[in-house]
Amino acid sequence: MKARSFPSVASIIERLNPSYPVFIVWxxxxxxxxxxxxxxxxxxxxxxxxxxxxxxxxxxxxxxxxxxxxxxxxxxxxxxxxxxxxxxxxxxxxxxxxxxxxxxxxxxxxxxxxxxxxxxxxxxxxxxxxxxxxxxxxxxxxxxxxxxxxxxxxxxxxxxxxxxxxxxxxxxxxxxxxxxxxxxxxxxxxxxxxxxxxxxxxxxxxxxxxxxxxxxxxxxxxxxxxxxxxxxxxxxxxxxxxxxxxxxxxxxxxxxxADGCSLLLQVHLRKGDAIYVNEGIYGCLSEVNIGNFVMPARAFGKGGRALTGAPKAFRVFGPTCDSLDVMDGPFLVPDDIEEGDWIEVGLMGAYSLALATGFNGFVTDTVLRVDGRPHWLEEAMPLAEAETLSA
Ligand code: PLP
Missing domain, CATH: 3.20.20.10 (Alanine racemase)
Structure with a gap:
């Protein structure tokens, strides 16, 4: 039987274009x-x-x-x-x-x-x-x-x-x-x-x-x-x-x-030094504030746009209406990130999906497998990396 192959992260964004977060298993x-x-x-x-x-x-x-x-x-x-x-x-x-x-x-x-x-x-x-x-x-x-x-x-x-x-x-x-x-x-x-x-x-x-x-x-x-x-x-x-x-x-x-999963989330709005994204503390990111964890991340520009900005620790607001749903710099992303861009957050396997609540109707239920090794294991643990999608 032919070994099954799974799509790359870039093709998940290109083909599925989901507006809900995607949990990725490696x-x-x-x-x-x-x-x-x-x-x-x-x-x-x-x-x-x-x-x-x-x-x-x-x-x-x-x-x-x-x-x-x-x-x-x-x-x-x-x-x-x-x-x-x-x-x-x-x-x-x-x-x-x-x-x-x-x-x-x-x-x-x-x-x-x-x-x-x-x-x-x-x-x-x-x-x-x-x-x-x-x-x-x-x-x-x-x-x-x-x-x-x-x-x-x-x-x-x-x-x-x-x-x-x-x-x-x-x-x-x-x-x-x-x-x-x-x-x-x-x-x-x-x-x-x-x-x-x-x-x-x-x-x-x-x-x-x-x-x-x-x-x-x-x-x-x-x-x-x-x-x-x-x-x-x-x-x-x-x-x-x-x-x-x-x-x-x-x-x-x-x-x-922890190493074996990542989370693909999307920026829904940028307000100065803050970004509003489609995943937060009531979803897969509930541990971030407790442990002050900082995760490796890479950003994908919308529609193939190249992101060239310097790595920046944004204030990150989750999707729910609760004002507690906010994290200070859980990852670094290029400072020219905008609405519609994607962020893949690494090291997300532990106490993430298992703790996601679905509060406010924001449910993380798309789970996909990807072949190979994720970027933060392939390179020398970059904290932020921008990726250009092929158009
Ligand atoms: N064993 C027991 C009884 C636990 O309660 C836990 C975590 O709560 C674990 C193992 C796993 O711990 P860790 O994820 O820190 O390795």
């Missing part, structure tokens, strides 16, 4: 990132589905070698199993409704759960029985992360010890897990969490199935240098130094998919 990049994690992490790599559950993303990651998935809800489990019937799904949300535990176990045969409180152990035992693995999540200090997830989940170390003993005493298999926080830029975060894991394991002194080191690996937004191979090597060294011999799991989301 399968080759996703496959490459999946292979990098699978090769360099000495354990099982679970993709954190919440980060981007689109079927094009799941498919590309599975082609790159991902076979296990961190899921947090029944719809996420369903999305994975619909596309990949043999996938291993872990139900790793620490707080679950009884109905969700029931359906996960009964309909999908899930046997891996996460808890950070005794009541959750009770629920799982009552509903799913004892032939399950229950991983106890402990809190980390969240240092250096844009999102400190331990402000919501994770038992304090002493409590984690107690929970592990309860899981073991009840005849369930036990595991241990943590999350250093999302977009974690502290190089020592995994090492200090691993030290805490060892202390907990020593005190609990119960057999464990695995140690799951969670997600948190960063994406290379502007100004952020990321060397995933070096990070994974450092984690492997720490595991060795600390004498951890348990099977390892990790649950990357952002670092696996």
């Amino acid at each position: 399968p080759e990049v996703l496959r490459e990132k999946a292979r990098l994690f699978v090769e360099h992490f000495s354990g099982d790599v679970l993709y954190a589905v919440k980060c981007n559950p689109h079927p094009f993303v799941l498919k590309a990651l599975s082609e790159g070698g991902i076979t296990s998935y961190d899921t947090a809800s029944l719809p996420e489990i369903a999305a994975v199993r619909e596309l990949l019937p043999d996938a291993d799904c872990y139900f790793n949300h620490p707080v679950k409704g009884r109905g969700a535990i029931d359906s996960a176990a009964d309909v999908y045969g899930i046997t891996d759960f996460v808890v950070d409180h005794e009541v959750e152990i009770d629920k799982i035992e009552e509903i799913a029985g004892r032939d399950v693995t229950v991983a106890v999540r402990f809190e980390t200090d969240g240092k250096g992360a844009v999102y400190n997830l331990s402000s919501k989940f994770g038992a304090p170390p002493e409590e984690a010890v107690r929970l592990l003993k309860i899981v073991h005493e009840r005849g369930m298999r036990a595991g241990l897990t943590f999350h250093v926080g999302s977009q974690c830029l502290d190089p020592d975060a995994y090492r200090s969490a691993l030290k805490r894991a060892v202390e907990i394991m020593e005190k609990a002194d119960v057999p464990l199935q695995f140690l799951d080191i969670g997600g948190g690996f960063p994406a290379p937004y502007a100004g952020v240098h990321v060397d995933l191979e070096a990070m994974l090597a450092d984690i492997a060294a720490a595991v060795k130094e600390l004498g951890i011999t348990l099977p390892l799991l990790c649950e990357p989301g952002r670092a696996l998919v």
